[in-house]
Amino acid sequence: MHIPILLYHHVDSDVARISDPYCVSARRFRWQMEYLALHGYTSIDLNTAARIQSGEHFEGKPVIITFDDGYTNNYSIAFPILQELGLAATIFLLPDYCGKFAPESGDAMLNWQQIAEMSRYDVDFQSHGMSHTTLLGKNPALIYKEAIESKKMLSDQLAKQIDFFAYPFGQYDNVVQSQIQAAGYIGACGGTPMLDGSWPDDYAIGRTEIFESDRHLHFGFKVKRGYDYQLYLRKLGGRVKRRFRSS
Ligand SMILES: [Zn+2]
Numbered sequence: 383m384h385i386p387i388l389l390y391h392h393v394d395s396d397v398a399r400i401s402d403p404y405c406v407s408a409r410r411f412r413w414q415m416e417y418l419a420l421h422g423y424t425s426i427d428l429n430t431a432a433r434i435q436s437g438e439h440f441e442g443k444p445v446i447i448t449f450d451d452g453y454t455n456n457y458s459i460a461f462p463i464l465q466e467l468g469l470a471a472t473i474f475l476l477p478d479y480c481g482k483f484a485p486e487s488g489d490a491m492l493n494w495q496q497i498a499e500m501s502r503y504d505v506d507f508q509s510h511g512m513s514h515t516t517l518l519g520k521n522p523a524l525i526y527k528e529a530i531e532s533k534k535m536l537s538d539q540l541a542k543q544i545d546f547f548a549y550p551f552g553q554y555d556n557v558v559q560s561q562i563q564a565a566g567y568i569g570a571c572g573g574t575p576m577l578d579g580s581w582p583d584d585y586a587i588g589r590t591e592i593f594e595s596d597r598h599l600h601f602g603f604k605v606k607r608g609y610d611y612q613l614y615l616r617k618l619g620g621r622v623k624r625r626f627r628s629s
Pocket residue numbers: 450451510514550551
């Protein structure tokens with residue numbers, strides 16, 4: 383079964399923030415969430431998705447709503463909208479940053495109290511590493527350390543098993559993938575899905591990023607196909623060209 387996974391970062395009503403490509407305004411986010419509710423989507427978590435992929439029956443149209451990094455605005459702005467519409471979400475956290483300001487951007491990050499409150503509702507938490515450092519090209523021991531320490535810290539704080547990882551900056555290769563797997567994760571998010579909406583493997587779960595400009599047809603396409611419309615056309619074009627060349 384094809385399960386689209388949406389990717390958000392910031393959701394904010396601050397005008398200065400909305401011009402940031404990694405921010406969706408509160409107004410647009412509400413419209414997008416209402417779209418999901420109106421079109422009969424059921425938001426699920428990654429463990430449920432893994433069970434569906436291995437054959438468990440699921441009635442309805444599943445979608446996964448994810449947020450990377452864990453900004454405070456996920457709690458103050460996105461969470462009330464999700465709760466009002468009865469939608470579940472997953473947030474990939476950086477334990478080193480929780481309750482602090484991100485060193486690179488100065489953004490306020492979720493604290494453990496906010497995380498605990500959200501986890502009592504339909505918000506699932508998974509790992510994005512300890513700190514927001516790229517794992518690509520790093521020593522395997524360091525990759526393993528980022529993976530295992532964040533898994534343990536989140537698992538202790540949330541009293542639950544942490545099964546999924548999202549690669550910082552979406553960057554990974556075979557070395558990164560094998561260390562994530564060695565640390566005991568059952569899957570990891572990175573890159574975009576295949577053209578048919580499936581994923582190359584469990585350690586390259588594709589997501590589609592959602593932007594402020596996504597409304598009507600574009601948002602509908604992303605939700606239905608798990609794919610950006612422009613990217614879809616480009617990839618489709620590439621595939622047609624390759625077929626011509628090989629014939
Ligand atoms: Zn990130």
